Amino acid sequence: MNHPEFIKVFAPATVANVCCGFDVLGFALEAPGDEVWARKSETPGITITAVAGAQGLTANPQENVIGVVAQKMLEALDLSIGLELQLHKGMPVGSGLGSSAASSAATAFAVNEVLGKPFSTQDLVIFAMEGERKASGSAHADNVAPSLLGGFVLVRSYEPLDVVPLGVPVDLYCTVLYPQIELKTSLARSILRQEIPLKKGIKQWGNLAGLMAGLLLKDYALIGRSLHDEIFEPERSVLIPLFKEVKAAALAAGALGCGISGSGPSIFALSATKEQAEAARKAMETVYLGSGIETKSYVSKVPPQGVRLVKSPALQPVTHELL
Amino acid sequence: MNHPEFIKVFAPATVANVCCGFDVLGFALEAPGDEVWARKSETPGITITAVAGAQGLTANPQENVIGVVAQKMLEALDLSIGLELQLHKGMPVGSGLGSSAASSAATAFAVNEVLGKPFSTQDLVIFAMEGERKASGSAHADNVAPSLLGGFVLVRSYEPLDVVPLGVPVDLYCTVLYPQIELKTSLARSILRQEIPLKKGIKQWGNLAGLMAGLLLKDYALIGRSLHDEIFEPERSVLIPLFKEVKAAALAAGALGCGISGSGPSIFALSATKEQAEAARKAMETVYLGSGIETKSYVSKVPPQGVRLVKSPALQPVTHELL
Numbered sequence: 001m002n003h004p005e006f007i008k009v010f011a012p013a014t015v016a017n018v019c020c021g022f023d024v025l026g027f028a029l030e031a032p033g034d035e036v037w038a039r040k041s042e043t044p045g046i047t048i049t050a051v052a053g054a055q056g057l058t059a060n061p062q063e064n065v066i067g068v069v070a071q072k073m074l075e076a077l078d079l080s081i082g083l084e085l086q087l088h089k090g091m092p093v094g095s096g097l098g099s100s101a102a103s104s105a106a107t108a109f110a111v112n113e114v115l116g117k118p119f120s121t122q123d124l125v126i127f128a129m130e131g132e133r134k135a136s137g138s139a140h141a142d143n144v145a146p147s148l149l150g151g152f153v154l155v156r157s158y159e160p161l162d163v164v165p166l167g168v169p170v171d172l173y174c175t176v177l178y179p180q181i182e183l184k185t186s187l188a189r190s191i192l193r194q195e196i197p198l199k200k201g202i203k204q205w206g207n208l209a210g211l212m213a214g215l216l217l218k219d220y221a222l223i224g225r226s227l228h229d230e231i232f233e234p235e236r237s238v239l240i241p242l243f244k245e246v247k248a249a250a251l252a253a254g255a256l257g258c259g260i261s262g263s264g265p266s267i268f269a270l271s272a273t274k275e276q277a278e279a280a281r282k283a284m285e286t287v288y289l290g291s292g293i294e295t296k297s298y299v300s301k302v303p304p305q306g307v308r309l310v311k312s313p314a315l316q317p318v319t320h321e322l323l
Numbered sequence: 324m325n326h327p328e329f330i331k332v333f334a335p336a337t338v339a340n341v342c343c344g345f346d347v348l349g350f351a352l353e354a355p356g357d358e359v360w361a362r363k364s365e366t367p368g369i370t371i372t373a374v375a376g377a378q379g380l381t382a383n384p385q386e387n388v389i390g391v392v393a394q395k396m397l398e399a400l401d402l403s404i405g406l407e408l409q410l411h412k413g414m415p416v417g418s419g420l421g422s423s424a425a426s427s428a429a430t431a432f433a434v435n436e437v438l439g440k441p442f443s444t445q446d447l448v449i450f451a452m453e454g455e456r457k458a459s460g461s462a463h464a465d466n467v468a469p470s471l472l473g474g475f476v477l478v479r480s481y482e483p484l485d486v487v488p489l490g491v492p493v494d495l496y497c498t499v500l501y502p503q504i505e506l507k508t509s510l511a512r513s514i515l516r517q518e519i520p521l522k523k524g525i526k527q528w529g530n531l532a533g534l535m536a537g538l539l540l541k542d543y544a545l546i547g548r549s550l551h552d553e554i555f556e557p558e559r560s561v562l563i564p565l566f567k568e569v570k571a572a573a574l575a576a577g578a579l580g581c582g583i584s585g586s587g588p589s590i591f592a593l594s595a596t597k598e599q600a601e602a603a604r605k606a607m608e609t610v611y612l613g614s615g616i617e618t619k620s621y622v623s624k625v626p627p628q629g630v631r632l633v634k635s636p637a638l639q640p641v642t643h644e645l646l
Contacts, residue, residue, distance in 0.1 A: 024529040156533035157526065162548060164536055195518040203480065205528040206347040210479035212535035213487055225485060 006037040006086070007113045008310040011106035012303070013091050014098035015174060015268045016142040018152075019229040019259040020207035026098070026142040027152045029174060029300040032091035034099070035310060036066055036106035038114045041082035046070050053089035061085070065100050065131035066107040072130045073111050077118060083111065092296065095178045096262035101143030104131025109148065109307045124148055125163055138189070143262065150306035152215060170218040172302045173277035175255065177246060177284040178266040180294040183239055189263060191239075196231055203230050220256060220272045227257020227270065240265045245287045253283035274299065329360040329409070330436045331633040334429035335626075336414050337421035338497060338591045339465040341475075342552040342582040343530035349421075349465040350475045352497060352623040355414035357422070358633060359389055359429035361437050364405035369393050376412035384408070388423050388454035389430040395453045396434050400441060406434065415619065418501045419585035424466030427454025432471065432630045447471055448486055466585065473629035475538060493541040495625045496600035498578065500569060500607040501589040503617040506562055514558055526553050543579060543595045550580020550593065563588045568610045576606035597622065 012033035016026040034053075041047060046061040061067025066087050074083070085107065093099045108124040108131075119127070128144035145153040145163045152166040196204075210226030213219070237243040237260060246267050250258040254276040255269035267284065271277040277299045288295045335356035339349040357376075364370060369384040384390025389410050397404070408430065416422045431447040431454075442450070451467035468476040468486045475489040519527075533549030536542070560566040560583060569590050573581040577599040578592035590607065594600040600622045611618045 021528070021532065023525045024532060154529070154532050154536060156529045156545075156549060162533070164533060164545060166536060192521065194521050196521050196524050198515065198517050198519050201519050201524045201527070202346045204524070205344070205531045206477070206479045208528045209344065209347060209477050209531050209535050210485070210487060212532050213477060213489060213539065216536065216539040222479075222487060226479060 003041075004039045006039045007110050008035060008037045009106045009110040009113070009307060010035050010310050011102045011109065011147045011307040013102055013176075014143045014146045015176070016098060016140075016262040017229070017232070017260065018211070019227045019233070019257060020204050020211055021142075021154075022204070022229070022232055023140060023142055024155050025152065025208070025211075026146040026155075027174070027302050028146040028150045028306045029097075029176070029298065030303045031300060032097070032298060033147075034090055034102040034106050035088040036103060036110045037086040037088070038070070038107070038110035039084050040114060041084035043082045043084070044080060046074070046083045046085060048085050048087065050086035050088070052087070054093050057087070057089070057093070065104050065134050068134040069104050069107040069127050069131040070111050073108065073115070073119070073127050076127075077115070079115075083114065092178060092180070094182060096183070096260065096264045096266040097176065097178065098143030098147060098262060100131055100135035101128065101147050104128040104135075105144050105147035105307050107131065113309070121148060122161075122163065126161065136189075146306060148307050150304050151302065154212075166215065168302050168304045169216050170220070170223075171272070173271045173274050174300050174302055175250065175269040175271065175277045175280040175284065176261060176266050176298045176300070177281070177288075178296045179240065179242070179288060180296065181241065181265050183263070183265045187239070191235055192232060193235075200231050203228075223270070224256035227259065229259055233260055236260055236264055240267065241293060242287050242291060243267065246284045249283035249287050250280040253279040255280040274301070327362045329362045330433050331358060331360045332429045332433040332436070332630060333358050333633050334425040334432065334470045334630040336425055336499075337466045337469045338499070339421060339463075339585040340552070340555070340583065341534070342550045342556070342580060343527050343534055344465075344477075345527070345552070345555055346463060346465060347478050348475065348531070348534075349469040349478075350497070350625050351469040351473045351629045352420075352499070352621065353626045354623060355420075355621060356470075357413055357425040357429050358411040359426060359433045360409040360411070361393070361430070361433040362407050363437060364407035366405045366407070367403060369397070369406045369408060371408050371410065373409035373411070375410070377416050380410070380412070380416070388427050388457050391457040392427050392430040392450050392454040393434045395450050396431065396438070396442070399450075400438070402438075406437065415501060415503070417505060419506070419583065419587045419589040420499065420501065421466030421470060421585060423454055423458035424451065424470050427451040427458075428467050428470035428630050430454065436632070444471060445484075445486065449484065469629060471630050473627050474625065477535075489538065491625055491627045492538050493543070493546075494595070496594045496597050497623050497625055498573065498592040498594065498600045498603040498607065499584060499589055499621045499623070500604070500611075501619045502563065502565070502611060503619065504564065504588050506586070506588040510562070514562075515555065516558075519554055523554050526551075546593070547579035550582065552582055556583055559583055559587055563590065564616060565610050565614060566590065569607045572606035572610050573603040576602040578603040597624070
């Protein structure tokens, strides 16, 4: 059998939690993101023939999330074919930007294409969640769902899974600053208390309801007033050097709100215009100057599309410095 | 001085909490509700010359919420004029339908009219909240705000107060069943734990975000999937005989969701059509037949308007059996 062409898929980074939407809300970025390439192979089972763009990631298909996701998909169809996968990381690992989710989402989409699209988008979310389970021990959906669906996505419920795509009801620009410190998701989760004060819970769901209303009613001021996290940010932000100063700088530069992306250490800010998002980026970067901590930063419109085929004529080509 | 004509104001009953929106969400009903009549008087201070339609309510202006609300308004303006008030209750007290809120909202609106409208609607919410503080010890806004503003109202924050009117983005019909048992708000609040499990908190704010999205995207199925309360209903519903059976009957009759109105004992259900709301009413009433508990029930569209002048030519006249 000749080698078929690779199906090449890009899945974007994502911001989960979004201040007040812990474990239930996330949104997609345009970039950065990961690419997963997939094709059928004569070798039975799953083979990972390249892991590029990141240090320390294994090519063992039972240990790398892309192998885990693909394996679950083959098992669901009771298929014993061979699949060759390549992972081209285009975003930092352990950044709080949904790195494992982007790899998992790209895999789910790519393998579905290779197999002739037997699965629904909802199915792909469930398979990609298995990558999250492998990466963090918890099959959360608030990164994989926006990476697959684009825009904002609400995960209303896990049992049963209820993923609600909200699209992009209002133009928003996201600034992300990634301070290159190591912060394990498992550590960031382990410091969370398993009980929360009722009063703080009421504030949190009031803010989340306000954020939903702000997004859907296109009310920037309400979005800004709602982007608060009184439960998790106080506990988690102590793990991120200069967090308070970066947040203050972003807000002073005109951002609507600012918080921890996922479980950190990346910090995100949302702005109404690209100019404000760029001003926030500059202000946020300035805080880390001379701190000895290296940073990466991104400005991205919140896009209506998430995962996509690369080099498909109908779609926007992806420029990707690592490939 | 001749007696001026009374300004006559109707304010509707309201459903607060709405399953997943504890302390932050409420909506107005068309009826029942209370009327407050107000006019200037030669007698200095506040005099209540009638309290009709309910047993056991005092005419002492320092003890009745309508006197308390009016007094706060005069104090805010540093006015020492005389005001005569009458309260015509058109709804049951202690029912969980915002009885004190309706009286307080009607008072705030009526006194503002008498004084020549010195206050904004936001101000009126704050004054009416003083009636709630008097009635229950807690100045909550999730009944007074929808009684004043109509439709659905989000109270995003209390400090500072941030009241977000959502209007009526989608047609909804509310069935209310009031089982005539005594249940003090203070008791219903006292059984609540001051700490909640994080897992239940996540479910609750996922559902509230789903409810907001369902309302604003006009998605009845999503509204139905979101109308759950996993924190408070299990604790409070034990105080309401036959609650589980009534809820099951409402859902079986086609209602989108069902829960405790405010802190009970009234039970509300939301439906997409008037026919379903009427079917739910019949099913809910049937549960209590032969139980020895008397019930009152109402079906009301969720209306865009709340408080309103009575007998003003521009407005719908209010038919009110108690007057």
